[in-house]
Amino acid sequence: RSLKLQFLYLIAHLSHVTMGKVKPAAAKKPVKTAVTAESAKNPLFVSRPKDFGVGNDIPPKRDVSRFVRWPKYIIRQRQKRVLERRLKVPPSLNLFRSTLDKQTKAELFKLLAKYKPETDKE
16 A cells, blocks of 8 residues: 555544543444435435545545654653643742743832942942
8 A cells, every 4th residue: 555545544543542542433323315305306416425434535634733743842842841730839939930020120120220339430
């Protein structure tokens, strides 16, 4: 088989597997064909259920982002966020996690300007 077909086959068969757990396969529901006045008139337009087997209808697009091989820096930054959420940080260190807003920053610099050491000119 071609590489593309093997990939599609793999995705179709692994779509029910998530993180080591297997979801129960959904029971196939019989597709009801709606008999309308138009389909009764014209036999060329009879609605039939789609069959996604090998060599039949093309299955709908799936989100395969979980199967992507992500760059290492992205994996690291995601793991870092998870660890930061899990670990408890002491309040004394947590002060430095976020920056000050504009107003508080202005007040702080005003206060620090008063205690600035004198220069040679002063």
